[in-house]
Amino acid sequence: MSPVKHVVLSAAGIGSRLGLGRSKCLVEIHNRSLLSYHLERLKDVENIWLVVGYQEDEVIEHAISLRNDIIITRNPEYAKTNTLQSIFKVSRHLKERFLAIDADTVVDNKTFSAFMQAAAIHEYLIAVSDYTTAEGVRVKIQNDHVTEFNRENQDPYEWAGIAILGPEMVIDKSIFVYQALTPFLPLPAFKINAFDIDTTSDLDMARHVLASNWKTT
Amino acid sequence: MATCFCFDLDGTLTKQELLPLIAASVDLEDEISVLTKATIDGFLPFDKSFKLRIRLLKDAPLNAIHQFVCNVECDEAILRFVQQNAADCYVVTGNLDIWVQPLLEQIGVEFFASKAKMDNGQLAGVEHVLHKGDAITELRQRYDNIIVIGEGMNDVPMFELADWRIAYGGVHRPNGSLKELSDFVVYDGEALCRLLNMLS
Structure with missing residues (x-):
């Protein structure tokens, strides 16, 4: 059994910087979509909420072919809203903590399992990764806690777009997720191997990393 | 909040459409399905x-x-939910009251349906085709949080007035316009x- 009952997978965005003209969760690495990797990893979680927007019909068809009992949550304003507002479309209905994941991330199964085990001890948990990307948000870590988010590219760890959060942390505001979490710092940090795919070089890195099973950086 | x-x-x-099932009982399945398709395709x-059918x-x-109607297969999970929350569940159907009444009484759920015109105990036509939005307007006097679940084009008026709208694809893909709402x-x-x- 999973220690969390709800996962919110955000897959509404356009992913314009990658420029593939398709939703990033449908992008394939080694013949499998990012969404397929996520859903397999999350197969023990009772409630999967998938927030869709850009190319929603394609994303819905693909998602349902992988797992029939997903709760598709629509964000028709995807072009004008951000990930925080996508998460809010689900979190406003929840009364307990949940796992939030950006669907455009690649994640190492082994460290993700450890993260989920740590969720049995910590109420809230922020996943951080030393697989850093050009436009990533870095985190300052002290005593295993995230104490600051910044964009200065100096701290060795990056916010991975994966966290266990409480509904009270999510607001319907046009700001980044890390900005909404800042008032709640310090929050427990957990190191995993993961990064999000924003650019073609991130996609290249994802192919290399998965081919080598996370043995290279 | 109610x-x-x-x-x-x-x-x-x-899990099945009732009208084709009723049509099959009098060997008019093909005729009814042509009309159903013409409706779905917007002709x-x-x-x-509905009146023609x-x-x-x-x-x-x-x-x-x-x-036929009372033996139709229902979605077990939804049926259980409806029966457990019977006081606040409603079936809103464009189907004819005299046809669906026994099934819905058997389930134990209140309903809104189209009204049959009767003549000496015989069905003579349709007195009133239910506009599903009217059901929501009526329920609005008692409830401030109205959740609607549907799959077809005739559910659109119900979706337009509800607080939360769920397009359901358990039987077939939900209508595109409904999904957009x-x-x-x-x-x-x-x-x-x-x-x-x-x-809730």
Whole structure:
């Protein structure tokens, strides 16, 4: 059994910087979509909420072919809203903590399992990764806690777009997720191997990393 | 906050469409399916098509229809939810009251349906085709949180007035226009019921 009952997978965005003209969760690495990797990893979680927007019909068809009992949550304003507002479309209905994941991330199964085990001890948990990307948000870590988010590219760890959060942390505001979490710092940090795919070089890195099973950086 | 749940009947609560089932009982399946398709494809408005279909089926013996309708397979999870929350669940169906009444009484759920015109105990036509938005307007006097679940074009007026809208694809893909109006799209009865519990 999973220690969390709800996962919110955000897959509404356009992913314009990658420029593939398709939703990033449908992008394939080694013949499998990012969404397929996520859903397999999350197969023990009772409630999967998938927030869709850009190319929603394609994303819905693909998602349902992988797992029939997903709760598709629509964000028709995807072009004008951000990930925080996508998460809010689900979190406003929840009364307990949940796992939030950006669907455009690649994640190492082994460290993700450890993260989920740590969720049995910590109420809230922020996943951080030393697989850093050009436009990533870095985190300052002290005593295993995230104490600051910044964009200065100096701290060795990056916010991975994966966290266990409480509904009270999510607001319907046009700001980044890390900005909404800042008032709640310090929050427990957990190191995993993961990064999000924003650019073609991130996609290249994802192919290399998965081919080598996370043995290279 | 008082919450109620409004379910479409054909293809949402029931796993089969009722009209083709009724048509089959009098060997008019092909004729009815042509009209149904013309409606789905937008060639014939729902009201007209429905009245026409009723004209074709009005001689079908009521007892036989009830037998067919009462034996229709329902989605087990949704049926359980409706029965457990019967006080605040409603079936909102464009189908004819005299046809669906025994099934819905058997389930134990209140309903809104189209009204049959009767003549000496015989079905003579349609007195009133239910506009599903009217059901929501009526329920609005009692409920401030109205959750609707449907799959077809005739559920659109109900979606336009509700607080939370769920397009349901458990039986077939939900209508595209309806999906565009929805907050959630769900393809599994159990998942639907988990969602309903969280919205209430």
